[in-house]
Amino acid sequence: MMKKLNYFFALVCLTLAGFNLNAQNAFFENFNGGNALSNWTLIDVDGNTPNTNVAYVTDAWVVREDFDSTGVGDSVATSTSWYTPAGTSNDYMITPMIITGSNPVLEFDAKAQDAAFPDGYELLISTTTPDVAGLSTTLFSTTGENGFWTRRSISLAAYANDTIYIGWRNNSNDQFLLLIDNVKVYDLPAEDAGITQLIDPTTRCNLTAAETVEVEITNFGSDTLMIIPINFRAILGGVSGPLETDTFVGPLNPGTSATLVSKTLDLSTPGQYIIEVYTDMTVDGRRSNDTLRTVVVNTLRSIPYTEDFDALPPFNTGFFANGWSVQSNGGFLWVTSDTATTSTMTGPSGDHTSGNGIFFYTEASAPAAPGQITALTSPCMDLSAPPIGFKMEFWYHMYGADIQTLFIQAEDQGVWTTIDSIVGQQQTASSDPYQNKVVDFTSLVSNNAQLRVRFITVRGTSFNGDIAIDDVRFYEPPVSVEELDQDLQELNIYPNPSNLAFTNLSFELKNNTQVQANIVDMKGRVVLTEDYGTLSNGRHQLRLDTENLDNGLYFLRIQFGENEISRKLSIMK
Numbered sequence: 001m002m003k004k005l006n007y008f009f010a011l012v013c014l015t016l017a018g019f020n021l022n023a024q025n026a027f028f029e030n031f032n033g034g035n036a037l038s039n040w041t042l043i044d045v046d047g048n049t050p051n052t053n054v055a056y057v058t059d060a061w062v063v064r065e066d067f068d069s070t071g072v073g074d075s076v077a078t079s080t081s082w083y084t085p086a087g088t089s090n091d092y093m094i095t096p097m098i099i100t101g102s103n104p105v106l107e108f109d110a111k112a113q114d115a116a117f118p119d120g121y122e123l124l125i126s127t128t129t130p131d132v133a134g135l136s137t138t139l140f141s142t143t144g145e146n147g148f149w150t151r152r153s154i155s156l157a158a159y160a161n162d163t164i165y166i167g168w169r170n171n172s173n174d175q176f177l178l179l180i181d182n183v184k185v186y187d188l189p190a191e192d193a194g195i196t197q198l199i200d201p202t203t204r205c206n207l208t209a210a211e212t213v214e215v216e217i218t219n220f221g222s223d224t225l226m227i228i229p230i231n232f233r234a235i236l237g238g239v240s241g242p243l244e245t246d247t248f249v250g251p252l253n254p255g256t257s258a259t260l261v262s263k264t265l266d267l268s269t270p271g272q273y274i275i276e277v278y279t280d281m282t283v284d285g286r287r288s289n290d291t292l293r294t295v296v297v298n299t300l301r302s303i304p305y306t307e308d309f310d311a312l313p314p315f316n317t318g319f320f321a322n323g324w325s326v327q328s329n330g331g332f333l334w335v336t337s338d339t340a341t342t343s344t345m346t347g348p349s350g351d352h353t354s355g356n357g358i359f360f361y362t363e364a365s366a367p368a369a370p371g372q373i374t375a376l377t378s379p380c381m382d383l384s385a386p387p388i389g390f391k392m393e394f395w396y397h398m399y400g401a402d403i404q405t406l407f408i409q410a411e412d413q414g415v416w417t418t419i420d421s422i423v424g425q426q427q428t429a430s431s432d433p434y435q436n437k438v439v440d441f442t443s444l445v446s447n448n449a450q451l452r453v454r455f456i457t458v459r460g461t462s463f464n465g466d467i468a469i470d471d472v473r474f475y476e477p478p479v480s481v482e483e484l485d486q487d488l489q490e491l492n493i494y495p496n497p498s499n500l501a502f503t504n505l506s507f508e509l510k511n512n513t514q515v516q517a518n519i520v521d522m523k524g525r526v527v528l529t530e531d532y533g534t535l536s537n538g539r540h541q542l543r544l545d546t547e548n549l550d551n552g553l554y555f556l557r558i559q560f561g562e563n564e565i566s567r568k569l570s571i572m573k
Contacts, residue, residue: 026098026099026100026101026104026185026186026187027095027096027098027183027184027185028182028183028184028185028186029095029182029183029184030075030181030182030183031063031075031076031077031180031181032074032075036063036075036077037061037062037063037077037093039096040061040093040094040095040096041092041093041094041130041131041165041167042059042060042061042091042092042093042094043060043091043092043094043131043132044059044060044091045060045090045091045092045132046083046087046088046089046090046091048083048087048089049083049084050080050082050083050084051080051082051083051084052084053082054080054082054176054177057078057079057080057177060079060091060092060093060170061077061078061079061091061092061093061168061170061180062077062078062079063075063076063077063078064076064078066179066181067113067179076179076180076181077093077168077179077180077181078177078178078179078180079091079093079119079121079168079170079177079178079180080119080170080176080177080178081119081170081172081173081174081175081176081178082117082174082175082176082177083174086173086174087173087174088171088172088173088174089119089170089171089172089173090169090170090171091169091170092132092135092167092168092169093167093168093180094126094130094131094135094165094166094167095130095165095166095167095183096130096165097130097163097164097165098163098164098165098166098185099162099163100156100159100160100161100162100163100164100185101160101161101186101187102160102161102187103157103160103187103188103222104155104156104157104159104160104185104186104187104188105153105154105155105156105185105186105187105188106139106152106153106154106155106156106166106183106184106185107151107152107153107154107182107183107184107185107186107288108151108152108180108181108182108183108184109149109150109151109152109180109181109182110145110146110149110150110152110178110179110180110181111145111146111147111148111149111150111178111179111181112144112145112146112147112175112176112177112178112179113147113176113177113178113179114147114175114176114177114315115146115147115148115317115318115333115335116147116315116317116333116335116363116365117175117176117365118144118145118146118147118175118176118331118367119144119145119170119172119175119176119177119178120141120142120143120144120145120170120171120172120175120178120367121141121142121145121168121169121170121171121172121178122138122140122141122168122169122171123138123139123140123141123152123154123166123167123168123169124136124137124138124139124166124167124168124169125137125139125156125159125164125165125166125167126164126165126166126167127159127162127163127164127165129165130165130167134165135165135167135169139154139166140152140154143367144172144175144331144366144367145178147317147318148318149181151288151289153220156185166183166185168180173366175367186286188220188221188222188285189220189221189222189284189285189286190221190222190223190285191221191223191225191281191283191284191285192219192220192221192284192285192286192289193217193218193219193220193221193225193228193252193279193281193284193290194217194218194220194279194286194289194290195215195216195217195218195230195277195278195279195289195290195291195292196216196217196218196257196289196292197215197216197292198213198214198215198216198275198277198292198294198296199214199215199216199259200212200213200214201213201265201267201275201296202296203295203296203297203298203325204380204411204414204452205380205411205448205450205451205452206380206449206450207267207268207296207298208266208267208268209266209267209268210264210265210266211264211265211266211267212261212262212263212264213232213244213261213262213263213264213265213275213277214259214260214261214262215230215232215259215260215262215277215292216257216258216259217230217248217252217257217258217259217260217279218256218257218289219252219253219254219255219256219257220255220286220289221254221285222254223254224250224251224252224253224254225250225251225252225281226249226250226251226252227247227248227249227250227281228247228248228250228252228279228281229245229246229247229248229279229280229281230245230246230247230248230260230262230277230278230279231243231244231245231246231277231278231279231280232244232246232262232263232265232275232276232277232278233265233275233276234265234266234267234273234274234275234276234296235273235274235275235276236269236271236272236273236274237271240276241265241266244262244263244264244265246260246262246263248260267296267298268298269298270298270299270300271297271298271299272295272296272297272298272299272319272321273295273296273297273298274293274294274295274296275293275294275295275296276291276292276293277291277292277293277294278290278291278292295319297319297323297325297379298380299322299323299379299380300379300380300381300382300450301323301378301379301380301381301382301474302381302382303381303382303383303387303390303474303475303476304473304474304475304476305381305473305474305475306471306472306473306474307322307324307378307471307472307473308353308357308358308470308471309322309324309336309351309357309358309359309360309470310351310353310357310358311358312336312358313336314336314337314338314339314358315335315336315337316335316336317333317334317335317336322379323378323379323380324376324377324378324379325376325377326374326375326376326377327374327375327377328372328373328374328375329372329373329374330367330368330369330372330373331366331367331368331369331372332362332363332364332368332369332372332373332374332459333362333363333368333374334360334361334362334363334374334375334376334455334469335360335361335362335363336358336359336360337358337359337360337361338350338351338356338357338358338359339356340430341361341363341430341466341468342363342365343364343365343463343464343466345400345401345464346364346399346400346401346402346403346430346463346464346465346466347361347397347399347400347430347466347468348361348397348399348427348430348432348434348466348468349430349431351468351470352395352397352434352470352471353470353471357470359468359469359470360376360468360469360470361397361466361467361468361469362374362457362459362465362466362467362468363466364400364402364459364460364462364463364464364465364466365463366463368459368463369459370459370460370461371458371459372458372459373456373457373458373459374456374457374459375454375455375456376454376455376456376469377452377453377454378452378453378454378472378474379452380450380451380452381450381451381452381453381474382449382450383445383448383449383450383451384449384450385553386445386446386555387445387476388442388476388477388555388566388567388568389440389442389445389476389477390440390441390442390444390445390451390474390475390476391438391439391440391441391442391474391475391476391477392408392438392439392441392453392472392473392474392475393436393437393438393439393472393473393475394436394437394439394469394470394471394472394473395434395435395436395437395469395470395471396422396426396434396435396437396467396468396469396470397426397427397432397434397435397467397468397470398422398424398425398426398427398467398468399425399426399427399428399429399430399432399466400425400464400465400466400467401425401462401464402460402461402462402463402464402465403424403425403426403460403464403465403467404424404457404458404459404460404465405421405422405423405424405457405458406421406422406455406456406457406467407420407421407455407456407457408420408421408422408439408453408454408455409453409454409456410441410444410451410452410453411448411451411452411453411454412444412447412448412451413447413448416454419439419440419441420437420439422437434468434470439453441453453474455469488507488508488509488510488513488560488563488565489507489508489509489510490506490507490508491505491506491507491558491565491567492504492505492506492507493505493506493556493567493569494506496567496568496569496570497570497571497572498546498569498570498571498572498573499572499573500546500573501545501546501547501573502543502544502545502546502547503543503544503546503569504541504542504543504544505517505540505541505542505543505544505558506539506540506541506542507539507540508538508539508540509535509536509537509538509540509560510537511537512534512535512536512537513534513535513537513560513561514533514534514535514559514560514561515532515533515534515535515540515542515558515559515560516529516530516531516532516558516559517529517530517532517542517544517556517557517558517559518530518556518557518558518559519544519546519549519554519555519556519557519569520554520555520556520557521552521554527549527554528544528545528546528548528549530542530544530545544556546571549571550571551571551572551573552570552571553568553569553570554568554569554570554571555567555568555569556568556569
């Protein structure tokens, strides 16, 4: 399988990684010392040979620079399961002896370096010896860690006032790299409030200058909490907005969570925001969970808008600078690529445009599991000046025996609605050309000032389910008079824009037809109506009196019998 070391998962949720120096720590290791693993026990049971791309993993676990950091000094413990030949990892990293207190908790940060190839692991504990035989109890396990830094917190209450060893065992099969950092064992403090979730606002269309903030607060301590101060702000392009403050009034019992609906933030300017929420109780036994940073995107595109994805880095998923984003309920993900997909008998041989550009595809290999869902979501399209029509054109490749249905959905007034779909395998080889599809969203224009679209699919029973998308275009289609009314020919509106007290309509009728013209403002109100009655066949030139209309953009809707044509009309007197 192809893995890339420069793989960055855009964080959906960023948590402050600092530690409170006043906490009662029994053990702490951030791996930043040059010999950070010298007093740890490392056991390479599998004896496999790392692939040449990860040849720096010279032991069961090694210390190396964090791939996501800049400069030097921020190191992590690293293990691999990418071997030549392919095989299953069985590599242990065991702490030195730890003497616990009366209410111990284990906390550490973990990450799979490549979200498309996430390593899993077991977390084990021993009260006897730091070896495989002693690590007889499993505290936690996962088949695939998240592709972003995730803080894990494990109660060690069953091992209070004891001597323990804790071990991480990489047990993955042909994945990539597993990273561990900031390992800490401490006594649960009496007072410890943490911000655990930003419920609202979230990435969506129509974000405003007054978005209500709703957060989840958790009591991680052993005492009931009564007063918890909350602070929050929006950061855009490195510039912090005003700091807002509020107070949660308890009681909040130990181990429970509650929500606070608070004040508002201004998220009306398009861009990628970091919403920072934190609590600053005077007495707090642990500061590491006080702050939560969450990415919220307000990206607005004007139509026509074309996206070929070629400016994106390959082998990425999550949030992207162009406003596109990936959502998933598991390991099944839309991922960027500039080469053929990694699995045989599925996926395209390259992108649609040139064969070596960037495209998106659904990575159906493990740890993707049957039934998991992934969505590729566009930025919001600006419909504040409603177009006559609104369509999307895209190119797709659906080769694989286990290809399911690709749904094309639009967010209509906040509700995702399926507009179209493509069912099952459409190509029979990776080298087959992409196919084209056009989806019409015109019916949604009148109800939405902004609209976003997503491609969503479900993973089937096997890895043969790599769907690819490329060269997406959103546009206002030209109106074909002949398509709307066979009796109408050569419609012209002039001057347009009009700087006069009138505008002219010129057209030719094949048959006698009833004609009426309505001018509609941007709020949908009819501001002018001219009923011309039944006109005979032949050429006609009519005048519309626009003297009393304010400057601005309007829609001119002309009814020819049972049909209607809508054109934009600009008044600029």
